Amino acid sequence: MANEVLIEIKDLTREFDGDIVLKGIDLIIHKNEFVTLLGPSGCGKTTLLRIIGGFDDPTSGSVLFDGMDLLKVPAYRREINTVFQKYAIFPHLNVYDNIAFGLRMKNLPESVVEEKVRRMLKMIRLEKQAKRNIDALSGGQQQRIAIARALVNQPKVLLLDEPLGALDLKLRQEMQYELKEMQRESGITFVFVTHDQEEALTMSDTIVVLNDGLIQQIGSPVDIYNEPRNRFVANFIGESNIARGKMLKDRRVEFEGHVFDCVDRGFNEDEEVDVVIRPEDLKIVSSGEGAFKGFVDAVIFKGVHYEIIVMVEDREYVIHSTQNANVGELVGMVVAPSDIHVMELGV
Amino acid sequence: MNENIKRFSYPYIVWISIVIVIPVLLIFLYSFIQSTGEPVVFRFTLQNYRDFLDPIFLNVLWHSFIIAAISTAICLLLGYPVAWVVSRLKPHRQSSALMLFILPMWINMLLRTYAWITILSRQGILNKILARLGMGPFHMMYTDFSVSLGMVYNFLPFMILPIYTSILKVDGHLIDAARDLGASGSHVFRKVMLPLTMPGIITGVTMVFLPAMSTFVIPQLLGGGQYIMIGNLIERQFLLTGDWHFGSAISVVLMAFILLSVWAMKRFDGGGSQAGTAGKGALPW
Numbered sequence: 001m002a003n004e005v006l007i008e009i010k011d012l013t014r015e016f017d018g019d020i021v022l023k024g025i026d027l028i029i030h031k032n033e034f035v036t037l038l039g040p041s042g043c044g045k046t047t048l049l050r051i052i053g054g055f056d057d058p059t060s061g062s063v064l065f066d067g068m069d070l071l072k073v074p075a076y077r078r079e080i081n082t083v084f085q086k087y088a089i090f091p092h093l094n095v096y097d098n099i100a101f102g103l104r105m106k107n108l109p110e111s112v113v114e115e116k117v118r119r120m121l122k123m124i125r126l127e128k129q130a131k132r133n134i135d136a137l138s139g140g141q142q143q144r145i146a147i148a149r150a151l152v153n154q155p156k157v158l159l160l161d162e163p164l165g166a167l168d169l170k171l172r173q174e175m176q177y178e179l180k181e182m183q184r185e186s187g188i189t190f191v192f193v194t195h196d197q198e199e200a201l202t203m204s205d206t207i208v209v210l211n212d213g214l215i216q217q218i219g220s221p222v223d224i225y226n227e228p229r230n231r232f233v234a235n236f237i238g239e240s241n242i243a244r245g246k247m248l249k250d251r252r253v254e255f256e257g258h259v260f261d262c263v264d265r266g267f268n269e270d271e272e273v274d275v276v277i278r279p280e281d282l283k284i285v286s287s288g289e290g291a292f293k294g295f296v297d298a299v300i301f302k303g304v305h306y307e308i309i310v311m312v313e314d315r316e317y318v319i320h321s322t323q324n325a326n327v328g329e330l331v332g333m334v335v336a337p338s339d340i341h342v343m344e345l346g347v
Numbered sequence: 348m349n350e351n352i353k354r355f356s357y358p359y360i361v362w363i364s365i366v367i368v369i370p371v372l373l374i375f376l377y378s379f380i381q382s383t384g385e386p387v388v389f390r391f392t393l394q395n396y397r398d399f400l401d402p403i404f405l406n407v408l409w410h411s412f413i414i415a416a417i418s419t420a421i422c423l424l425l426g427y428p429v430a431w432v433v434s435r436l437k438p439h440r441q442s443s444a445l446m447l448f449i450l451p452m453w454i455n456m457l458l459r460t461y462a463w464i465t466i467l468s469r470q471g472i473l474n475k476i477l478a479r480l481g482m483g484p485f486h487m488m489y490t491d492f493s494v495s496l497g498m499v500y501n502f503l504p505f506m507i508l509p510i511y512t513s514i515l516k517v518d519g520h521l522i523d524a525a526r527d528l529g530a531s532g533s534h535v536f537r538k539v540m541l542p543l544t545m546p547g548i549i550t551g552v553t554m555v556f557l558p559a560m561s562t563f564v565i566p567q568l569l570g571g572g573q574y575i576m577i578g579n580l581i582e583r584q585f586l587l588t589g590d591w592h593f594g595s596a597i598s599v600v601l602m603a604f605i606l607l608s609v610w611a612m613k614r615f616d617g618g619g620s621q622a623g624t625a626g627k628g629a630l631p632w
Contacts (some may be wrong), residue, residue: 055523075526076534082527088520092542101538102528153528 012061023213039210081150264342281339290332377595395596415559418498426506489571506551513547
């Protein structure tokens with residue numbers, strides 16, 4: 001992947017009637033990157049997307065696009081196209097004319113328009129429905145038209161605002177795969193907004209976790225999952241057990257009354273920390289062997305694994321295991337040093 | 348539908364029959380008969396229609412059409428931007444803004460139209476103001492101008508309301524989408540807003556054109572005694588001349604003419620946009 005910078009966002013803020021939605025965003029988006037803005041609703045991710053698309057102006061800060069000031073360019077002249085949350089397909093146009101809309105705005109000859117639209121229709125497998133009215137199509141089909149309508153313009157960046165939110169689970173998974181394929185083939189930078197962490201982990205090259213108008217962490221899906229920087233990220237991405245602990249020295253952390261080996265360094269001596277352990281990294285052993293122990297409180301069958309809740313005094317640990325356990329049983333738990341993730345103390 | 352609920356519509360059907368269907372049928376009947384001098388004996392005839400083919404009457408019809416069309420066009424040109432501006436206001440402001448347009452309708456139409464005479468006449472308010480500025484006096488009353496003005500003033504709300512409603516129905520994301528796909532302001536309007544609000548435009552045009560075409564009060568007050576539109580012609584046949592048969596024939600011609608215009612409008616809409624469920628007009632046809 002080329003590491004050329006495409007969009008550079010500096011200290012961006014946005015205020016709506018005294019409500020600060022973006023509190024200083026710094027972000028670099030590279031060419032050909034699949035970037036996901038991930039966060040709960042109200043975190044500012046859609047506002048950020050709308051500013052890049054040109055539908056909203058920031059209160060302060062700058063956005064550079066290929067080194068040029070993007071904020072001075074009106075939306076209709078940006079080399080950026082958007083797939084809207086509710087698709088926003090023109091109801092007065094048929095499938096073909098919807099996809100051709102952007103090309104016709106550029107005054108391309110109709111023969112070129114036809115060729116490009118046909119190619120898109122083929123890609124989204126709706127060639128036979130070209131002359132259909134929009135309301136005769138399913139949600140999944142409308143979704144694909146919205147993507148085709150944006151992609152046909154061959155923009156440098158495609159913005160996607162929770163485009164899969166309205167689809168059912170199976171279709172959503174199919175579309176995740178298709179989108180990733182489209183991005184790889186077209187070489188277009190995708191900026192994808194979602195609140196669904198699984199979607200983000202599946203498709204992205206880079207995930208930007210947002211909360212409360214601030215970037216919490218930027219990194220690859222693996223980094224974000226394995227090395228969450230704070231309590232919010234750990235909780236938002238996947239399930240986590242988070243324990244209070246104390247960093248005794250580099251690679252030694254104490255929690256639940258035991259001293260564990262770990263791989264983290266760079267904290268102060270005796271610094272209070274949060275310790276994150278993913279449910280699948282905790283192993284149940286007999287009560288004598290475990291580093292710490294507790295009583296099994298509940299066992300839930302989840303298909304691939306059992307979800308076992310173990311209470312250590314009044315603290316709850318969630319364990320995903322393929323082995324069953326008996327409720328009420330006293331069990332021990334172990335965790336490998338590399339599976340202990342130490343973070344700065346969260347609020 | 349439930350029989351019980353259906354029953355509630357019976358009084359309405361009876362009412363409609365008495366005040367609309369029967370009178371219209373009577374007008375039809377009257378237009379095709381001729382009195383023979385004897386009280387109950389009538390004869391079928393097309394003479395009433397033949398009489399109307401006189402160039403004088405055809406001219407009146409044509410002139411009425413032109414004035415109504417011009418007034419409707421002015422209402423559209425004024426009404427669309429107003430409806431647009433109102434729809435962009437904050438929600439609580441929108442209702443008060445709409446109130447401003449509806450409020451004059453609470454006053455009797457005759458009074459409102461009379462008021463224009465004091466404004467437009469030779470010694471009227473407008474000419475006095477213009478005189479202060481060293482202009483005029485202008486001859487404004489009893490002209491096409493004063494009649495059209497009266498129509499625009501009286502019928503403008505009927506244009507604004509349906510267009511306003513249809514603008515509200517357009518999803519704001521569609522405008523974003525059009526801009527996103529490279530449409531400038533005028534393109535957004537022509538390619539997206541106009542087709543999507545066409546049902547409202549059609550309804551508005553119909554609701555202004557119909558009364559403008561058939562009104563007799565406005566031309567009578569603002570046009571004066573010499574100013575004849577088709578509505579005045581009908582009025583005279585019934586109230587002055589007493590020729591109910593000829594009056595009925597003109598009414599039928601006017602009805603046919605209006606139906607034809609509405610039908611043409613509908614055709615125009617069908618060709619202009621293949622809109623599916625994108626907000627059909629407020630009127631049921």
